[in-house]
Amino acid sequence: MLRPPSFLCKIIKDSREKHKPESAGHFFPAAYCAPRANRIDHNRNSVSAPAEAAGRVLGGLEMQNAFDFYLPTxxxxxxxxxxxxxxxxxxxxxxxxxxxxxxxxxxxxxxxxxxxxxxxxxxxxxxxxxxxxxxxxxxxxxxxxxxxxxxxxxxxxxxxxxxxxxxxxxxxxxxxxxxxxxxxxxxxxxxxxxxxxxxxxxxxxxxxxxxxxxxxxxxxxxxxxxxxxxxxxxxxxxxxxxxxLTMPPKVTASSGIDAFTHALEAYLSRNAHPLSDALNLHAMRLIAQYLRRAYADGSDLEARSGMCLAAAIAGIGFDQVGLVLTHAMAHPLSGRFGVPHGVACALLTPPVMAFNAIAAPERLAEVGHILGVPRDPAKTIYEQAYQAAEAFRALMRQLDLPLTLTELGARGLARPAITEADLDTLTADAMLARGMRGRNPRVNGERDIRALYASVL
Structure with missing residues (x-):
């Protein structure tokens, strides 16, 4: 049997343990337990808490999501x-x-x-x-x-x-x-x-x-x-x-990878529906086709056009169904340490993909195919899902994006540098993103989030 990449081993080991959802309000101050009408986590059709999310079937006919689609722009x-x-x-x-x-x-x-x-x-x-x-x-x-x-x-x-x-x-x-x-x-x-x-x-x-x-x-x-x-x-x-056309390569990389994470997370959202899937899958395909080209040659107008469309399509897609755990964890890196948003999302995407592999293997396997992982009937759907996480990391390497929190500090992308002592604060902030956590395909809690941060330290 294929052994997953080394950076996934700890997450895979944890995923084999039976996970018991934590109390929905246990880690939330009283001010965050009640719904707050405008918080970005509580947009239309949101699944507001992990406990509520536990019974949902991602993309399954057993629990087809009712939805409305609104775009007045x-x-x-x-x-x-x-x-x-x-x-x-x-x-x-x-x-x-x-x-x-x-x-x-x-x-x-x-x-x-x-x-x-x-x-x-x-x-x-x-x-x-x-x-x-x-x-x-x-x-x-x-x-x-x-x-x-x-x-x-x-x-x-x-x-x-x-x-x-x-x-x-x-x-x-x-x-x-x-x-x-x-x-x-x-x-x-x-x-x-x-x-x-x-x-x-x-x-x-x-x-x-x-x-x-x-x-x-x-x-x-x-x-x-x-x-x-x-x-x-x-x-x-x-x-x-x-x-x-004048966007520097570093900005091209971080913004382009951000667009991919938007489409990926919305595709994994418990609120996903056929229209959002169509948008998000197409956005990921466009990015897989054009991001490297735009990064290698900023004057490539076709690549810039493809990326411009892809970012907007992904934006529409995630605005309809919401984002999941990656963004819940990325926001604290930007808010407290000034990490560029796209860089923060990229860094956390592979471990969150691996964490979600047991909950959404078919969807993650499809993402892997979009990123170039060949279809191989000899591999289980779970092996293909883990390969998707590694394929994303390969894309990060091609775009020269940092792979660890320590590397963020070394490159001057985190101010101050992030250490193990900061993981509790980051975890506490991410726990407050109740809507994004609740829409994640796999139930998650404080232990999980801290372990995910630690896996990229």
């Missing part, structure tokens, strides 16, 4: 699609616009590609808010809102990666609902539709351009979480692969 795709911005502003009636972006894109000349178009719109005024940072804190959204309110903006445009797009989404919501970002982070309901929001991604990964949510880090606690509501869907998403 207009998608404009194609090389040069940014030039359609004026017609969309006119259609939406926007005349006073706040453009949310970051200083790096401004210095690189990417922002000018949009402002030059806006300068040609005689009836549109705009201001640029370029204070967006990676893994933005709540004040980034609040300060953008203050500027938009001062200027009397009637529309918001986000230009950049997920941080800029999330900031724009948050600002647009606050403009019609008031308050501060953390008010909604802690459960205040979104009562009114956001201002018209146009999102233009310059990376291919986060899916924020088609999401009903924004993610921020609480600057006091370091806890990273999000707010989600149908009233926050963007009005228009413009997918112009030309804007991704």
């Amino acid at each position: 207009r998608l404009c795709f194609g090389s040069g699609a940014r030039r359609r911005l004026p017609e969309q502003l006119t259609r939406l009636g926007v005349r006073n616009l706040l453009l949310c972006t970051d200083k790096m894109l401004r210095s690189a000349g990417v922002v000018e590609k949009i402002t030059s178009i806006l300068d040609g719109c005689a009836d549109v005024r705009y201001a640029v808010y370029d204070a967006v940072t990676e893994n933005p804190g709540n004040s980034v959204v609040d300060n953008g809102y203050a500027l938009a309110r001062e200027l009397g903006c009637d529309g918001v445009l986000g230009l950049g990666g997920g941080s800029a797009l999330d900031t724009a989404t948050g600002v647009a919501m606050l403009m019609t609902n008031g308050g501060r970002a953390l008010d909604y982070f802690h459960g205040k309901p979104v009562a009114h539709p956001s201002l018209p929001t146009i999102l233009i991604p310059t990376t291919s990964g986060t899916g924020s351009e088609v999401n009903r949510c924004f993610v921020v880090t609480d600057e006091e606690t370091g806890f990273k979480d999000g707010v989600a509501d149908d009233l926050m869907c963007p009005a228009v998403t413009i997918l112009d692969p030309e804007l991704c």
Whole structure:
């Protein structure tokens, strides 16, 4: 019998033990035990706790998930699609616009590609808010809102990666609902539709351009979480692969692998249904086809186009059915240690895939085939599922992504460096992601999560 790769051995050993689900509320402070309407973990169709999830059959006819599919966003795709911005502003009636972006894109000349178009719109005024940072804190959204309110903006445009797009989404919501970002982070309901929001991604990964949510880090606690509501869907998403041509290889790798984890996790979600499966499988196939090409040659417009589409398709897919354990564990790495989001997701994906192998072997085996694992009838479905985890790690090596928490520190991607002493804090934060943990195909608890962190230390 094939022996699994060495990095999986401990996880496989643990999986052979009979797992007893822990009490649903045992590890949650009282404030987290009650449903909180806008927390990103509790989006539509969510399975809210591991105990509730235990009886579900992933993708089985015995328990076919009822679902609704909601996507009010207009998608404009194609090389040069940014030039359609004026017609969309006119259609939406926007005349006073706040453009949310970051200083790096401004210095690189990417922002000018949009402002030059806006300068040609005689009836549109705009201001640029370029204070967006990676893994933005709540004040980034609040300060953008203050500027938009001062200027009397009637529309918001986000230009950049997920941080800029999330900031724009948050600002647009606050403009019609008031308050501060953390008010909604802690459960205040979104009562009114956001201002018209146009999102233009310059990376291919986060899916924020088609999401009903924004993610921020609480600057006091370091806890990273999000707010989600149908009233926050963007009005228009413009997918112009030309804007991704200057993306550096490292960003191409981390954002592209993030898109793959979105599709993978949504494919494994207990909420998965035929429409979400179609989206997520196609997204993974596109990424498997084009990510290496885009990483090797950033000027490859076909590869950039494929990745641009794949990221949006995966974003739609996971926005409908939710993410699972990998993202629950990745958010604490970004919130507390500043690890780039895509890097954090990539690092945790192989051990979580191995952990889930006994619960979703057929689906993970299919993911392995997408990643190039040959179909071999001589191997059991479980062996094929474990091979999928190793195939993902092989992709990480090709993209020069770190494979351990220690390597994050050595590369300066974690500030400060992460040690074994930090695992309890990371575990406690991940435990609070109740919705993502509950949608995971395999029931999980505190012991499991800490062991998964330790396996990549």
